[in-house]
Amino acid sequence: MSHSNPGPAIITRRAVSRRQFLRTTGVALGLPFLDAMLPALAKAEAAAAEPRRILAVCNNLGVLPDKFFPAADSTGRGYKLSPYLELLKAHRDDFTVFSGVWHPDVDGGHPADNCFLTAAPHPGSGGFRNTISIDQFAAERIGHLTRFPSLTLGVNVQRGQRSLSWTGAGVLIPTDEKPSEVFRRLFLQGSKAEVDAQVRRLKLGESIMDALADQTQSLEKKLGGRDKERLDQYLTGVRDLEKRLESAREWEKRPKPVTQVEQPVDPNDPREYMEKTRLMYDMARLAFETDSTRMVTLLLDSVSSPAIQVEGAEIKDGYHSLSHHGKNPGKLQQLEAIDSGHMKLLDRLFTEMKARPEGGSTLFDRTMVLYGSNLGNANTHVTTNLPILFAGGGFKHGHHLAFDTQKNYPLPNLFVSMLQRLGLPVDKFATSTGTMRGLEMA
Structure with a gap:
C-alpha cells in the first residue's frame, strides 16, 4: 500500500x-495481582507499543x-x-x-x-x-x-x-x-494558574467522594438485601469516580501534544x-x-x-x-x-x-x-x-x-x-455466540 x-x-x-x-x-473493580494476569499484562504491553x-x-x-x-x-x-x-x-x-x-x-x-x-x-x-x-x-x-x-x-x-x-x-x-x-x-494547555485551579477542583471532588463513601457505608448494616445491592452499586460508582479524579489530577500537569x-x-x-x-x-x-x-x-x-x-x-x-x-x-x-x-x-x-x-x-x-x-x-x-x-x-x-x-x-x-x-481475552459480549463468522484477522 x-x-x-x-x-x-x-x-x-x-x-x-x-x-x-x-x-x-x-x-471498574480493582483486583489483587494474580499470576493468571501475566498473559493479559503482556498483551497490554504489546498494545501500548x-x-x-x-x-x-x-x-x-x-x-x-x-x-x-x-x-x-x-x-x-x-x-x-x-x-x-x-x-x-x-x-x-x-x-x-x-x-x-x-x-x-x-x-x-x-x-x-x-x-x-x-x-x-x-x-x-x-x-x-x-x-x-x-x-x-x-x-x-x-x-x-x-x-x-x-x-x-x-x-x-x-x-x-x-x-x-x-x-x-x-x-x-x-x-x-x-x-x-x-x-x-x-x-490546548491552560495557563499555570488555570491548571492549578483545575487540580484544586479535582482534589475537592475527590474529598467529597471520600466523605460520601464514609457516610453511606455506615448505613449498610441497617439495610435489607435489595437496598444493600443498590448501595453497593452506588459505592462502586463512588470508588470509580475517586480513581478517575485522582488520575485526571495527574494528567492535568502533563503537556498535551x-x-x-x-x-x-x-x-x-x-x-x-x-x-x-x-x-x-x-x-x-x-x-x-x-x-x-x-x-x-x-x-x-x-x-x-x-x-x-x-x-x-x-x-x-x-x-x-x-x-x-x-x-x-x-x-x-x-x-x-x-x-x-x-x-x-x-x-x-x-x-x-x-x-x-x-x-x-x-x-x-x-x-x-x-x-x-x-x-x-x-x-x-x-x-x-x-x-x-x-x-x-x-x-x-x-x-x-x-x-x-x-x-x-x-x-x-x-x-x-x-x-x-485489541488484544483483550474476550469470548463473550452481550448476546454474542462467538466471533464473527467469515471475518479473519490479517
Missing part, C-alpha cells in the same frame, strides 16, 4: 503514563437498503459493489459489508440507537436499563494507556437523551457536540450537518494520531436534524421526514443524495487515515472503523438486517458477508472479534 504525504499533522507526541486512568468510563483503535459511527436513520446492500446473490470476495459502496470503490479491498445481521431482541425503533454498541435488548420497554457499550468495555481495560480513555462525539444529538457510550452501570455518557471544544481538550492543525470553527447552523460530521471525523483522526485515545464513538443524530445542506443537491425536507418516504420519488431522491454524502465523507476519512504512516503500516491499518445504523429501514422502523460496514483495523477485507435476512446473525459477534483484535 502506498503512502502519500500526510500533510499538516502532529509534530510532537509525548509519552503517556501506564497508570490506570479512568476519566469517562463506567464502573502497537496501538489498535476503534471508531464506531452510527447514523440513526440508516441508509436506503436497496442502494447500500449488494445483491443477495453477489457475495464473498468477488461481489458487485452497490451504488453506495461504489463511492468507496478505492477502498473495496479494505472494508467488509455485512447483510442479515442484527442485535438480538433490540427492538423499539428509534430508541435502539442507544443500544447500537451495547446490544441491550428491548430498549423501548418500560423500566429498560442499558448495559456497557463496547468502547467503554475496552476503555476500562486499556484506557489507562492514553490521556483520554475514550471520546464520545455527536452531531445534532438531543443531549442527555441519546449516546452510543454507556457505562457499566448503564449510565449515558453525554456527547461532545462542538469540534472546537474537542480540539481544545486534545491540544502539539499540532500544526488550526482549531476548527464550529458550524452554528444545524443544516450544516455534513460539515460538522466532516469535522468530527477530523477530530477522531487527530485524537488517534496523537494517541490521545484509542476509543471514539460518533452518533449522527439524524432524527433531530432539519433540511440539511448537501453539496450538489437541493434538500427541501427535514432529514427525519425524508426517512419516512413512503416510496415518494422526490423524497427518495433527496435521501439518496444525503446517503451519498455520507459515503463520500467515509471515503475522505479512509483516504486521510491511509495517508498517515504509523510504524510499518498506517493509521487506517490500526484503526477498526465500524459504520452502520440501529435501523435496518428507517421508513418502517425495523431493527433487523442492519446496514453495517466494517473497515481497516488489521482484518482480511474485501468481502460481502451475507447472512440470512429472515433469521439474522448476531452482530455482537463482530464486537467480540473487535475486542480480540
